[in-house]
Amino acid sequence: MxxxxxxxxxxxxxxxxxxxxxxxxxxxxxxxxxxxxxxxxxxxxxxxxxxxxxxxxxxxxxxxxxxxxxxxxxxxxxxxxxxxxxxxxxxxxxxxxxxxxxxxxxxxxxxxxxxxxxxxxxxxxxxxxxxxxxxxxxxxxxxxxxxxxxxxxxxxxxxxxxxxxxxxxxxxxxxxxxxxxxxxxxxxxxxxxxxxxxxxxxxxxxxxxxxxxxxxxxxxxxxxxxxxxxxxxxxxxxxxxxxxxxxxxTHYLDDVDEEVALISQEAELVAELPSHLLEVIARLVMELRTSSAVDQRSGVSARFAIAAAEASAASALRRSALTGEDDAVARIGDLADVLPTLRGKVEFEMGEEGRELEVVGHLLRLATAATFRERVAGADLTGFTAHFEDGSTVETGDLVPASTVLGQIGATPGLAQILDRLGVGEDSVSAGQVAAAVEFVLEGLHLTRRLSKVESDGTTIYGS
CATH class of the missing domain: 3.40.50.300 (P-loop containing nucleotide triphosphate hydrolases)
Structure with a gap:
């Protein structure tokens, strides 16, 4: 002043x-x-x-x-x-x-x-x-x-x-x-x-x-x-x-890039949130705003997207504090874990009572698949799929540190190309950023029916 x-x-x-x-x-x-x-x-x-x-x-x-x-x-x-x-x-x-x-x-x-x-x-x-x-x-x-x-x-x-x-x-x-x-x-x-x-x-x-x-x-x-x-x-x-x-x-935003810009502007993040995860959140909000299961007269506030981004970053910080990993970087699994705490921000149609989490989970998968296709389309993923041909698996979860995820996947051909597609810089790349990219690719392969997935007791296992 x-x-x-x-x-x-x-x-x-x-x-x-x-x-x-x-x-x-x-x-x-x-x-x-x-x-x-x-x-x-x-x-x-x-x-x-x-x-x-x-x-x-x-x-x-x-x-x-x-x-x-x-x-x-x-x-x-x-x-x-x-x-x-x-x-x-x-x-x-x-x-x-x-x-x-x-x-x-x-x-x-x-x-x-x-x-x-x-x-x-x-x-x-x-x-x-x-x-x-x-x-x-x-x-x-x-x-x-x-x-x-x-x-x-x-x-x-x-x-x-x-x-x-x-x-x-x-x-x-x-x-x-x-x-x-x-x-x-x-x-x-x-x-x-x-x-x-x-x-x-x-x-x-x-x-x-x-x-x-x-x-x-x-x-x-x-x-x-x-x-x-x-x-x-x-x-x-x-x-x-x-x-x-x-x-x-006034109106809600109808462009993914604008929604991402709004979340980046308003969210107060306590850990790193990769750009591909921001895009997934933006697409999820847009899916909610067009879903017949959601009461569109009520609308889906921008506060839903902001809270989802902040909660996902908080989940990464929690993992870092409990496991001792050096850097806290949110992964796609963190977003899935925090959705139950956000359902109160969305009003559903009367016939969807009791199915709220199922509906939001389905829309999250749609948003993740769309982002995967947008970001990774045309990339060589044979190095990832080859890792599972001999029956190997990769276990991840909200308390699995980045070093553990990377230790399971090993040196994967094509990983550098994926990091480039997801906007991860070559100079300052961290283990957390690489683990977030790997988990996103594995989830994308699962959603495109090229990889199986089993979830149990807070852990997710990709592969046979």
Missing amino acids: TTHPEPATIGQLRSAGHEPRTVKAEIRANLVAALRSGDNPFPGMVGFEDTVLPDVQRALLAGHDFVLLGERGQGKTRLMRTVAGLLDEWSPFIAGCEIHDEPLAPICQRCLRLVATDGDDVPIEWRHRDDRYTEKLATPDTSVGDLVGDVDPTKVAEGRTLGDPETIHYGLLPRAHRGIFALNELPDLAERIQVSLFNVLEERDIQVRGYAVRLPLDVLVVASANPEDYTNRGRIITPLKDRFGAEVR
Whole structure:
């Protein structure tokens, strides 16, 4: 965070050439500048470049409040938070103001009185753009007071009369003045509470318990929602939907490379996860999103893929700690082992009750086979298959170290080509990386019916 500008009073700010502008004008100017310079105005958003982001950009350029509509785990909250990056880095406000009034255009009673008495000597402070983003998770118990405001009994007890507008305790929306207010899961907000947002979105003011006070708020309102036919917990009432300028539909990623990029960006890995395993996870998620056994109205969140990657890496770290191997590298068997802990992230159709693990296991095999064909197609695998012609086997599992796996397979012709296909560098290759590649090839040979496999008590035996 860089240092804020120097002006410390309204007079100094005016002399510096500061001109007030609305938050939507501020965002519009910064977005136009980013687009013209080729900068990415929405860092971290993957796969939305040609679909969602153009609609969001149009809404922001038009100065519209908007709703992001989509299933869980489609990046709606992340997208809302990136909009804050389009605000000016520093913004001045009258010192001590609860709603961070614009120094040259105050709206609250306190600041108007202060400017009237002290003029250019009124002190100002500076607020970073991170502090100008306010996010609220809509819950059924959210009240009008939480969002808009209520009478503060403490101020009344101090001697102010009930008719004094300064007895108001401002809610989240007024406190987001000159910033962005994000409302997550809008349909969960009770319908009578949604009504309290009417004036904010249309007339840009608030009403608190009948007070004759008009507070012309300057705020960008962004909301997120799941499709109404899925949530069944509530709906966005029609008059409120009409007051939003745009409704932007998000979606899941439909490209393997984009899914891999998203997992790599979001997952916090405690061990190495080879690229071919990331690809298997990405394909597994896409299989789940098209399977008739999965409730597609619910969707399959990106959090499933992220959790699968993190859990697989954790399984490799566990093996390293228990066996004493030097490097922790995840293998295809680690992913299969962690799937039971992830089934709660997927909602299945009613007829699939009791078959959840069977369904996910089947889809994992499809994803592994597809990745095997994509990565290894055309490679010479005779060196691997020849190893089993005399009845030899290879035993692996979640507690079998890499050195044991490699000791069983021995020097295999064609292994260097496989490592190259799987993106394992020649200079810094480790035993764990080689073992992960070998186990992936063995699993691929099994799935293409060129090698048998037996699983028992946490171990897997490839071969006769």
